[in-house]
Amino acid sequence: MSGKCPQTAWISVCRVEDLEPDAGVCALVNGEQVAIFYLTQLNQVYAIGNYDPFSGANVLSRGLTGSLGGEPVVASPIYKQHFSLKSGRCLEDASQAVPTYPVRIVDGWVQVGLPKQGENA
Template sequence: MTLSLEKTWVAVCPADAVPEWSGAAALLDSGEQVAIFHLPGQRWFGLANLDPCSGAAVLSRGIIGDAGGVPVVASPVYKERFDLRTGVCLDEDGVSVRVYPVRLNEGVVEVGSP
């Protein structure tokens, strides 16, 4: 028996629905909430929307910025910053969120299986 390692991609929204320097939340068929972030230069990132520090599904509404060259989102609740590339929290040791691959396909944002 061979296992397939191919990603499954799910369309979540039109790319123009998420302006640069902003985020949006998407609900996947699995019931998971994903926060999609759009940075300049067609850079897209996906994290779990649940803030592990507050327990609220709010990361998509966080403040997007840069911390020493690292693209981050700061939770709107307690302001912990999460690396958009890895999901690692820069302010709390051992805390992270799931990362989702994101791509554009004919003007549509798609999220892949993690």
């Protein structure tokens, strides 16, 4: 097997208790605005880009969370498009998507994963 296996750098962004249940918060992670959502019914944390491609504003962390067809989503607070919290794709316009980030909870800290920058990157 050849090729490089991608590594992840984990960045602690906040304590779990800093998250609002079923709502979003915004964190600046390595210069990027990341919207972090804690969905209590799923007991799951998600992280997506905060930039709404339809309005051109960093507002997705202010959107309403919910579920469409079993897919956890956030509705943009501007024009109400729904973005999957799992894949980042827009449910109303498949040509649009926002980045997603791996996220985990370690010792009460919410951590967002970014690709490690290697010497040959």
